[in-house]
Amino acid sequence: MLFNTAYIIICINLFGFSLLSEKILYKSIxxxxxxxxxxxxxxxxxxxxxxxxxxxxxxISGPSGSGKSTLLNLLGLIEPVQEGKLFLLGQEIGRMxxxxxxxxxxxxxxxxxxxxxxxxxxxxxxxIQYFLTRQTLPKQEVAARxxxxxxxxxxxxxxxxxxxxxxxxxxxxxxxxxxLAKQPEVIIGDExxxxxxxxxxxxxxxxxxxxxxxxxxxxxxxxxxxxxSFGDMNLHLVDGRIEGGGNVVLA
Ligand code: ADP
Ligand code: MG
Numbered sequence: 001m002l003f004n005t006a007y008i009i010i011c012i013n014l015f016g017f018s019l020l021s022e023k024i025l026y027k028s029i030x031x032x033x034x035x036x037x038x039x040x041x042x043x044x045x046x047x048x049x050x051x052x053x054x055x056x057x058x059x060i061s062g063p064s065g066s067g068k069s070t071l072l073n074l075l076g077l078i079e080p081v082q083e084g085k086l087f088l089l090g091q092e093i094g095r096m097x098x099x100x101x102x103x104x105x106x107x108x109x110x111x112x113x114x115x116x117x118x119x120x121x122x123x124x125x126x127x128i129q130y131f132l133t134r135q136t137l138p139k140q141e142v143a144a145r146x147x148x149x150x151x152x153x154x155x156x157x158x159x160x161x162x163x164x165x166x167x168x169x170x171x172x173x174x175x176x177x178x179x180l181a182k183q184p185e186v187i188i189g190d191e192x193x194x195x196x197x198x199x200x201x202x203x204x205x206x207x208x209x210x211x212x213x214x215x216x217x218x219x220x221x222x223x224x225x226x227x228x229s230f231g232d233m234n235l236h237l238v239d240g241r242i243e244g245g246g247n248v249v250l251a
Contacts (some may be wrong), residue, residue, distance in 0.1 A: 023089060023185060025217050026052040026075060030084035033070055046240035047084070052219070054185075057212045059228045060221045062237030068221040069114065069190055071237070074217060076111045076188045077101050089185075106134055110179030112189035116171045117246040118163045123157040124150065124174045128181050135182065149177035152207055168195040176204055186217040193227055205230045 010066040031048040034041040044067045052058055060068050071110035074077040074086060088104065096104070120125045125146055132142040150156045153173040163171050172195045179187050187208065193201035201224070208218045209230055220227060228234050 014052075023054045023140040024051050024087075025054045025056070025089060027044075027087040028084065031074065031081070031086055032083040033067075033074060033079060034082065035070075038132045044240050045074070047193050048240075048242055050235070050242065052212045052217065054217055055212060055215055056217050056219075057209065057230060058217070058219045059231035059234045060219065060237060061223065061228065061234055062243075065128070066237040067240040068237055070240075072111075072188050072190055072219065072221060075186075076107050076109050078111070107182070110182045110184035110187040112172075112175050112179050112187065114190040114194070116163070116175040118171060118174060118178075120163050123160050123162055124155060124170075127174055128178045131178055132181055145183070146177075149181035150174075150242065152180060153177045153204065169197065169200055172196055173200070173204065176207070180207070180211065184216070186219060187211060189218070189220045191223070193222070193224060198226070201226060216251045 028048050028050050031045055032043070034043045036244065046067075048071070052190060060071065070079065074081060077093060077173055078081040086093045088108070091100075093101070118124075128146045128149060129142050132145060137145070146159075147156065150159055153176055155170060155173055158166065158170060161170075163174070164243065166174065171191065176189075176192060179189070189208075194203055196204060205227060208220075212218050220231075222228060
């Protein structure tokens with residue numbers, strides 16, 4: 001009897017916990033960012049309030065210069081928070097120590113840069129391995145994850161090639177494989193399908209969708225309606241603001 005009661009209580013707790021466990025991955029309050037120029041500042045982000053729950057697939061659209069890349073750089077801890085607040089899993093990024101920020105960059109965020117940022121002297125395989133080694137993973141784990149990621153993006157047979165021997169689309173897929181291999185909480189990509197043809201672009205989106213289905217989050221900027229169709233939610237930016245203004249809660 002006692003056992004049964006305890007069992008029921010555990011079940012209720014577990015069930016209740018799973019209902020409450022929809023965590024907010026990012027939350028911003030009055031987020032602003034400007035680039036210093038010689039005499040004046042360029043206000044790239046002019047006050048944003050949003051919440052992005054875990055397990056979301058978010059796309060960010062908007063005309064050129066509307067602040068898309070800057071917003072990704074703030075979310076990816078590439079640019080510092082200047083004004084307002086930005087929280088990652090409840091922790092205020094602006095208050096994190098350099099050590100904490102490095103831990104987040106190393107383990108929690110997989111960033112796909114618009115210009116790929118691959119090391120020219122390293123092969124496709126080594127470009128991925130380098131980042132995994134920084135996670136201090138065992139050698140076998142590094143090898144297994146690298147193989148899995150390169151196979152996923154269809155580049156395993158090109159693993160020994162350096163970036164100069166790969167096409168733009170292939171380099172983009174190496175950059176995507178690198179982000180996936182890190183097994184981060186969130187993948188952030190700046191137009192990650194821009195160099196891909198329709199077929200490869202869709203293939204990559206399917207892979208990212210699966211990543212979200214495994215409980216992770218994807219945030220991408222894009223001009224492409226095919227990419228937007230994969231998102232649970234699109235955030236449209238105009239002049240450094242979320243169109244429509246006000247609070248935006250993404251779910
Ligand atoms: P998007 O990605 O939507 O094209 P960005 O975030 O790149 O927009 O740019 C937002 C604004 O910030 C634009 O006015 C752009 O010119 C400016 N900007 C972006 N990067 C820099 C920089 N490194 N230095 C100065 N201004 C910048
Ligand atoms: Mg941009």
